Amino acid sequence: MTLVRGDIGGYEFNRMVVLFSMMDGARVIPCAISATAMDDLEHVSRTAADQRERQFVRLRDRIEQCASRKFLAGEFEGNPPGIILRGIDFRA
Template identity: 55%
Template sequence: MAFTSGSFHRYDEDRSVVLFSMIHGHTEVPCAISSDAMDFLDGAKRTSPAQREQQFMRLRASIETRAERKFENAEMEGKPAGIILRSIDFR
Protein backbone atom coordinates (compact mmCIF):
# COMPACT_ATOMS: atom_id res chain seq x y z
CA MET A 1 0.00 0.00 0.00
CA ALA A 2 1.34 3.44 -0.92
CA PHE A 3 2.32 6.10 1.61
CA THR A 4 1.39 9.42 0.01
CA SER A 5 1.23 13.13 0.75
CA GLY A 6 -1.46 14.33 3.06
CA SER A 7 -2.03 17.84 4.31
CA PHE A 8 -0.02 20.64 5.82
CA HIS A 9 -1.85 21.47 9.05
CA ARG A 10 0.01 24.27 10.81
CA TYR A 11 3.13 25.42 12.59
CA ASP A 12 2.72 24.88 16.34
CA GLU A 13 4.88 27.64 17.79
CA ASP A 14 4.48 26.36 21.37
CA ARG A 15 6.00 22.99 20.45
CA SER A 16 8.24 24.29 17.61
CA VAL A 17 6.94 21.70 15.16
CA VAL A 18 5.16 21.67 11.84
CA LEU A 19 2.12 19.39 11.92
CA PHE A 20 1.25 17.57 8.72
CA SER A 21 -0.15 14.24 7.63
CA MET A 22 0.59 11.39 5.29
CA ILE A 23 -1.91 8.93 3.84
CA HIS A 24 -1.54 5.14 4.07
CA GLY A 25 -4.33 3.49 2.12
CA HIS A 26 -7.43 5.20 3.51
CA THR A 27 -5.83 6.17 6.83
CA GLU A 28 -4.44 9.60 7.66
CA VAL A 29 -1.20 9.29 9.64
CA PRO A 30 -0.43 12.30 11.88
CA CYS A 31 3.13 13.59 11.48
CA ALA A 32 5.31 16.35 12.89
CA ILE A 33 8.75 17.72 12.11
CA SER A 34 10.73 19.88 14.49
CA SER A 35 11.77 23.36 13.45
CA ASP A 36 15.38 22.33 14.21
CA ALA A 37 15.08 19.46 11.71
CA MET A 38 13.74 21.75 9.01
CA ASP A 39 16.47 24.31 9.65
CA PHE A 40 19.07 21.52 9.49
CA LEU A 41 17.69 20.33 6.13
CA ASP A 42 17.50 23.88 4.82
CA GLY A 43 20.92 24.98 6.08
CA ALA A 44 19.13 27.81 7.88
CA LYS A 45 19.24 29.20 11.39
CA ARG A 46 16.10 30.14 13.26
CA THR A 47 13.60 30.53 10.48
CA SER A 48 10.76 32.80 11.57
CA PRO A 49 7.38 31.25 12.43
CA ALA A 50 5.79 33.16 9.53
CA GLN A 51 8.09 31.34 7.09
CA ARG A 52 7.59 27.77 8.38
CA GLU A 53 4.84 26.77 5.95
CA GLN A 54 6.88 28.00 2.99
CA GLN A 55 9.96 26.19 4.31
CA PHE A 56 7.97 22.97 4.77
CA MET A 57 6.63 23.15 1.21
CA ARG A 58 10.14 23.68 -0.17
CA LEU A 59 11.49 20.68 1.79
CA ARG A 60 8.39 18.52 1.52
CA ALA A 61 9.85 15.76 -0.68
CA SER A 62 12.77 15.13 1.72
CA ILE A 63 10.52 15.32 4.77
CA GLU A 64 7.97 12.89 3.34
CA THR A 65 10.66 10.43 2.22
CA ARG A 66 12.00 10.29 5.78
CA ALA A 67 8.48 10.02 7.24
CA GLU A 68 7.76 7.08 4.94
CA ARG A 69 10.95 5.32 6.05
CA LYS A 70 10.04 5.74 9.73
CA PHE A 71 6.54 4.43 8.98
CA GLU A 72 7.92 1.38 7.17
CA ASN A 73 10.19 0.70 10.16
CA ALA A 74 7.20 1.02 12.53
CA GLU A 75 8.82 3.96 14.33
CA MET A 76 5.52 5.43 15.49
CA GLU A 77 5.24 7.54 18.64
CA GLY A 78 2.53 9.08 20.79
CA LYS A 79 -1.21 8.72 21.09
CA PRO A 80 -2.60 8.65 18.55
CA ALA A 81 0.43 6.99 17.03
CA GLY A 82 2.21 9.11 14.46
CA ILE A 83 5.56 10.00 12.95
CA ILE A 84 7.80 12.55 14.64
CA LEU A 85 10.84 13.75 12.72
CA ARG A 86 13.80 15.31 14.50
CA SER A 87 17.11 16.66 13.20
CA ILE A 88 18.82 13.37 14.14
CA ASP A 89 16.59 11.63 11.57
CA PHE A 90 18.36 13.56 8.79
CA ARG A 91 21.99 13.04 9.79
Protein backbone atom coordinates in the same frame (compact mmCIF):
# COMPACT_ATOMS: atom_id res chain seq x y z
CA MET B 1 1.70 -0.03 1.20
CA THR B 2 3.52 3.19 0.33
CA LEU B 3 2.46 6.39 2.05
CA VAL B 4 1.13 9.23 -0.03
CA ARG B 5 0.97 12.96 0.61
CA GLY B 6 -1.68 14.25 2.97
CA ASP B 7 -2.40 17.72 4.30
CA ILE B 8 -0.29 20.43 5.91
CA GLY B 9 -1.65 21.18 9.38
CA GLY B 10 0.45 24.31 9.92
CA TYR B 11 3.10 25.48 12.32
CA GLU B 12 2.46 24.87 16.02
CA PHE B 13 4.44 27.59 17.76
CA ASN B 14 4.30 26.14 21.30
CA ARG B 15 5.79 22.80 20.21
CA MET B 16 7.92 24.32 17.41
CA VAL B 17 6.79 21.74 14.86
CA VAL B 18 5.04 21.74 11.52
CA LEU B 19 2.13 19.32 11.54
CA PHE B 20 1.30 17.35 8.42
CA SER B 21 -0.28 14.06 7.48
CA MET B 22 0.50 11.13 5.24
CA MET B 23 -2.05 8.64 3.93
CA ASP B 24 -1.84 4.85 4.18
CA GLY B 25 -4.74 4.04 1.90
CA ALA B 26 -7.71 5.66 3.64
CA ARG B 27 -5.89 5.81 7.01
CA VAL B 28 -4.49 9.20 8.06
CA ILE B 29 -1.04 9.06 9.64
CA PRO B 30 -0.40 12.18 11.77
CA CYS B 31 3.13 13.52 11.39
CA ALA B 32 5.26 16.40 12.64
CA ILE B 33 8.73 17.76 11.92
CA SER B 34 10.68 19.95 14.29
CA ALA B 35 11.60 23.49 13.29
CA THR B 36 15.21 22.70 14.15
CA ALA B 37 15.24 19.74 11.75
CA MET B 38 14.01 21.94 8.90
CA ASP B 39 16.59 24.61 9.69
CA ASP B 40 19.30 21.94 9.71
CA LEU B 41 18.15 20.70 6.29
CA GLU B 42 18.40 24.21 4.86
CA HIS B 43 21.61 25.09 6.74
CA VAL B 44 20.06 28.20 8.31
CA SER B 45 20.21 29.27 11.92
CA ARG B 46 16.58 30.25 12.51
CA THR B 47 13.57 30.69 10.28
CA ALA B 48 10.81 33.09 11.32
CA ALA B 49 7.61 31.45 12.56
CA ASP B 50 5.55 33.00 9.77
CA GLN B 51 7.86 31.35 7.19
CA ARG B 52 7.68 27.80 8.56
CA GLU B 53 4.93 26.54 6.26
CA ARG B 54 6.79 27.87 3.19
CA GLN B 55 9.95 26.20 4.46
CA PHE B 56 8.04 22.93 4.85
CA VAL B 57 6.77 23.16 1.26
CA ARG B 58 10.33 23.70 -0.03
CA LEU B 59 11.54 20.62 1.87
CA ARG B 60 8.38 18.55 1.54
CA ASP B 61 9.74 15.78 -0.70
CA ARG B 62 12.69 15.06 1.62
CA ILE B 63 10.48 15.28 4.72
CA GLU B 64 7.89 12.88 3.31
CA GLN B 65 10.56 10.39 2.22
CA CYS B 66 11.89 10.35 5.78
CA ALA B 67 8.37 9.97 7.22
CA SER B 68 7.77 7.02 4.88
CA ARG B 69 10.99 5.33 6.04
CA LYS B 70 9.98 5.71 9.69
CA PHE B 71 6.49 4.42 8.89
CA LEU B 72 7.86 1.29 7.21
CA ALA B 73 10.19 0.73 10.19
CA GLY B 74 7.21 1.04 12.58
CA GLU B 75 8.75 4.01 14.42
CA PHE B 76 5.56 5.54 15.82
CA GLU B 77 5.36 7.88 18.81
CA GLY B 78 2.64 9.47 20.88
CA ASN B 79 -1.04 8.93 21.34
CA PRO B 80 -2.55 8.63 18.81
CA PRO B 81 0.52 7.04 17.24
CA GLY B 82 2.23 9.17 14.61
CA ILE B 83 5.55 9.97 13.01
CA ILE B 84 7.79 12.61 14.61
CA LEU B 85 10.80 13.80 12.60
CA ARG B 86 13.86 15.31 14.24
CA GLY B 87 17.22 16.39 12.88
CA ILE B 88 18.77 13.02 13.72
CA ASP B 89 16.33 11.30 11.34
CA PHE B 90 18.02 13.03 8.39
CA ARG B 91 21.61 12.22 9.25
CA ALA B 92 23.32 9.60 7.13
